[in-house]
Amino acid sequence: MNLDGWRPDRAADRRWRWIAVDVLVAYVSAVIPIGPSDVTASVWHGPAVMRVAAVVWFAAIAGRRSAPAVALFASAGATVAVAVAGQPLTNLSAASALSLTMVAQTRPRPRALLVMAIPVAVVLPALAAESVQALVLGAVLHAVAWLAGDAARSRWEAARALRRHEVERARAERRHALSDERARLARELHDAVGHAVTVMVTHAGAARLSLGGERAEIRTSLQQIEDVGRTAMADLDQILGLLEADPPCLDLDVLVRRLVATLPGHLRTEIAIDAGLGEVSDPVAQTVHRVVQEALTNIVRHASAGTVRVRLFRDREDIVIGVSDDGRAAGPHRPGRGLNGMRDRVHRLGGTCQAGPATPGGWRVDARIPAEAS
Secondary structure, eight states: OOOTTTSOSSOOOOOHHHHHHHHHHHHHHHHSOBTTTTBOOOSSSSOHHHHHHHHHHHHHHHTTTTOHHHHHHHHHHHHHHHHHTTOOOOGGGGHHHHHHHHHHHHSOHHHHHHHHHHHHHHHHHHHHHHOHHHHHHHHHHHHHHHHHHHHHHHHHHHHHHHHHHHHHHHHHHHHHHHHHHHHHHHHHHIIIIIHHHHHHHHHHHHHHHHTTTSOHHHHHHHHHHHHHHHHHHHHHHHHHHHHHSOOOOEEHHHHHHHHHHTSOTTSEEEEEEOTTOOEEOHHHHHHHHHHHHHHHHHHHHHOOOSEEEEEEEEETTEEEEEEEESSSOSSOSSOOHHHHHHHHHHHHTTOEEEEEEOSSSSEEEEEEEETTOO
């Protein structure tokens, strides 16, 4: 069963003061009577269904921030059970409305509607069985709870969008500053080194021509100096072009498959790369490249492996890397320079990296890197 449509994408605010407020609301709802019958919820007296329902309602209100969907379904079930048993409802039956607020806050609107549909659909008839007044009050409470939660969700999404915009703006400013600095370095190198090499080549050519047909060995040396100087200028132009270029977005699929293609022929490879990875920024691509490269290097150097498995996929906001083999441990138990460098690269981007013996055998490297790291 696919549960992705039910899961929250953010946690509710679980600071102790808000939990304390929820517990206080649950307590007050339990002790304040409702309607002319003065019925209150109690675990000490009354029918068993009422006592069980009181516990469920109280737990749903007190724990709605930890498990909103569970609290919503449990409280709705308790309300229906009390109504079917013909017992009067209490203030605690509003637990489903309070839980609905947290459901709306922790899920996108379509997902929240999917979660709330069944509980609300069974609660309203149960309230109607109590009285028309209870139905109207319950419908209003659930509607207000939904609107409050949805409004809080909208504010959170707007704040998150603003944060992302600020992050993107800061990244754009950093890229612009880096591009300006690289261009400045390119100009300085071209003006200083380029001028010096050009003068050197010019003097060598002038000296060679001044010799005419004499001193062939010296003319040959001068010609070599000219050739090396011109080659150096061409290399310098190429390097300066790299400095002036903006950092590219690289295709992880291409990078990883190029690395795997360099493995010895006796190693069987199993590659699983998510088609939805797309392009990522240069720091992320380079880190992925280095992690896979180091893992494969360790396998070739240290493991008597027959099969190498490489996995690369996207899990929400992260790029996940997995490299394993079926040989013996590919690397020392005390991390060496390569493994430490690999971990440092990942940690600098806010990710995690683990390397160690695999079960039932071999060695595995698992890394997780934020896809939007820079």
